Amino acid sequence: MQFEIFLVSASYVSKRKFEALEESLVAANSAPTRVVRLEHEGDSLFAVLNEALHAGAKSIVLRPLGLPFSQSLRNWVPNAAADWLARQPLGAVQLSIAEDLDEDAELINFIANRPIKSQAIEPKIDGLNGNGWDEPPQFEHHLLVCTGPRCHMRGSFGLLTPLKTAVAQAGLSAKTLIASTGCLYPCNSGPILIHYPKGDWYQLNSEHDVQTFVREVLIEGKASKLKLPFSPHKTSVPQKSPQPAH
Ligand code: FES
Incomplete structure (x- = not known):
């Protein structure tokens, strides 16, 4: 059985909107399907890979969903998934990742030529500002x-x-x-x-x-063994190695 996992990278999508997207994709896809957010909230990719394996998947396809999808995540996800695969029984499942959607000329053409439904925007003074967002908080x-x-x-x-x-x-x-x-x-x-x-x-x-x-x-205000041996005052942004995704 082939299991498909759509990958979404979008921190500012509401839970409600994400769940609606997930529901639509699951309903539209004939294969068993999950949709995973790569940041912010929801089940991790590892958890969903485990779920697919336990559901009996013999093949799992990761499907980056985004136009464009983050290039650095596209490079990183196969390595992270390979790390998961290395911890599974040998030959238990095949794992692959689909090509980027923005390389699909047919899809791009379809989107570019869709009829447009639009909503007019009227001028609004201070439209940028919201209520109650004026002062920094006084937290300890x-x-x-x-x-x-x-x-x-x-x-x-x-x-x-x-x-x-x-x-x-x-x-x-x-x-x-x-x-x-x-x-x-x-x-x-x-x-x-x-x-x-x-x-x-x-x-x-x-x-x-x-x-x-x-x-x-x-x-208790004590030292904790959970503290990592570095602080922002002693570190600098790496100049030579590539910055992490995101
Ligand atoms: S994803 Fe948390 S430090 Fe990079």
Whole structure:
């Protein structure tokens, strides 16, 4: 059985819109299908690959969905998927990745010539501004949780809710801003969390790590073994190696 996994790279798509897209793709595709977000939220690609294997897939096709799809993700995903494949029983499943949709001339022609339904936009003074977005927040702790592709693959999104819960249980919600971010660079040490204003970096691999971080760092103000041995004050953006995707 062939299982198909559409890959979406779009941080600012709402859950509702993403689920509607997923529903349409699953209904329209004759093969068993899942749609995976590579950043921000949702099941990780590894989790969905496992799901496909357990469903009895003998062939899994990864289908980048986007016009254009991120070039760096297109380069990275086969390697990440190969890492997953190397941990499966030999010959258990075939894995492949489809070509980019923007290389499909027929599809491009189809899109370019679709009838256009449009909505008029009228002039609006201050249309750029929203209500209540004027002042920086006065939080004691800023927690930046990376949900970029590599940390997402390592389960970072699944740690956000436990983190919010643990912070709330500690009575620190009013003092703590928790924000999910795109790639913060040290992907190989992910899932990454940065604690500001201290500027300390942490690797949180599990809900247990989240509990430990909140207790040791936020409540007790102690050093934690989860802290990574570098800080933003001692690092610089790599100049020679290619920047991570995203
Ligand atoms: S994806 Fe998290 S540090 Fe790069």
